[in-house]
Amino acid sequence: MNRSILSETPKVESYPAAAQLQVSAVVPIYNEVESLPILVETIANTFKNNAIPYEIICVDDGSTDGSTDLLRQMAHQRSDLRAVLLRRNYGQTPAMAAGFNHARGNVIVTLDGDLQNDPADIPRLIAKLDEGYDLVSGWRKDRQDAVVTRLIPSRMANWLIRKVTEVRIHDYGCSLKAYRAELVRDMNLYGELHRFLPALAFIEGARIAELPVRHHARRYGYSKYGLGRTFRVLMDLATIFFMKKFLTRPMHVFGLFGLVSMLIGLGLALYLCFLKLGLGMAIGDRPLLSLAVVLFLTGVQLFSFGLLAELSMRTYHESQNRPIYRVREVVESGEAADA
Numbered sequence: 001m002n003r004s005i006l007s008e009t010p011k012v013e014s015y016p017a018a019a020q021l022q023v024s025a026v027v028p029i030y031n032e033v034e035s036l037p038i039l040v041e042t043i044a045n046t047f048k049n050n051a052i053p054y055e056i057i058c059v060d061d062g063s064t065d066g067s068t069d070l071l072r073q074m075a076h077q078r079s080d081l082r083a084v085l086l087r088r089n090y091g092q093t094p095a096m097a098a099g100f101n102h103a104r105g106n107v108i109v110t111l112d113g114d115l116q117n118d119p120a121d122i123p124r125l126i127a128k129l130d131e132g133y134d135l136v137s138g139w140r141k142d143r144q145d146a147v148v149t150r151l152i153p154s155r156m157a158n159w160l161i162r163k164v165t166e167v168r169i170h171d172y173g174c175s176l177k178a179y180r181a182e183l184v185r186d187m188n189l190y191g192e193l194h195r196f197l198p199a200l201a202f203i204e205g206a207r208i209a210e211l212p213v214r215h216h217a218r219r220y221g222y223s224k225y226g227l228g229r230t231f232r233v234l235m236d237l238a239t240i241f242f243m244k245k246f247l248t249r250p251m252h253v254f255g256l257f258g259l260v261s262m263l264i265g266l267g268l269a270l271y272l273c274f275l276k277l278g279l280g281m282a283i284g285d286r287p288l289l290s291l292a293v294v295l296f297l298t299g300v301q302l303f304s305f306g307l308l309a310e311l312s313m314r315t316y317h318e319s320q321n322r323p324i325y326r327v328r329e330v331v332e333s334g335e336a337a338d339a
Ligand code: UDP
Pocket: 027, 028, 029, 030, 031, 032, 061, 089, 090, 091, 092, 095, 111, 112, 113, 114, 116, 222, 223, 224, 225
């Protein structure tokens, strides 16, 4: 059955620097036992047909349907497959992070383990990456998922993410992507941030491209997500928004709002003092008094929160030796040095 997919595998003729590229395919696996054999075989054949050096890393995310044993057995038999078996079910983001950490290639390709992505698209993604991009993201132009629970929420999410992150691609949810490995190593993943990898990459200054890819309906097993993920995506989006804008300068946002709030509170309080002391009016039952107090206290809190955020931001960068910038390349005469 996978033969039919393979026969359509487009050969990328002008594949330039195949010799230097080592591709690691990273696949998170959670209860995908029926898909596994076809999946690994198809990925392997795609790479072989295009003469691309590769390895496949399947991360078992605490499956309970026998995927774990099958994966262990397959990894024993195949030299091109490494299985990373997690102790329990952590979720797709940690599974992908585990795969990234075990990948040895200089290009990383991610795809879902349910055969919804088509491995035959991988060579095109890699060829695009080789044109000088750091990340090439798949775009499921003709997506095969349920309309109400998947397509509509995803439409809205994509619109919102595009507005917030300013990364101009159509489809953020597509798992089929190709990365330069050093880019992935610069990104730390938390929550369900795998969906925002393009946005995170953009924060890291990556060059991003998008390519339409095929998408198939799920053949085996069931989707691990429902409508519940909408809320989690929104919260992750809020994090991304903050990181993109203020990661290295939290005081600019909290300090500003704090100061404005404090000043308005102070102004109102002075006005009330004038009424009380200057004109002898009673101010005890005025709502304005409560407003003045609330604004002033909120202002003080926001301001001190900003200072704390500054401190933890510094700890974040300095404890990991994370510079606040990313160098693409250093150019000098004589021996060219890569950053
Ligand atoms: N997955 C995982 N851990 C989880 C949930 C999902 O590793 O806790 C994997 C799953 O096996 C699949 C991929 O993440 O390879 C995407 O999941 P799914 O196909 O259910 O998502 P959908 O395509 O429906 O968005």
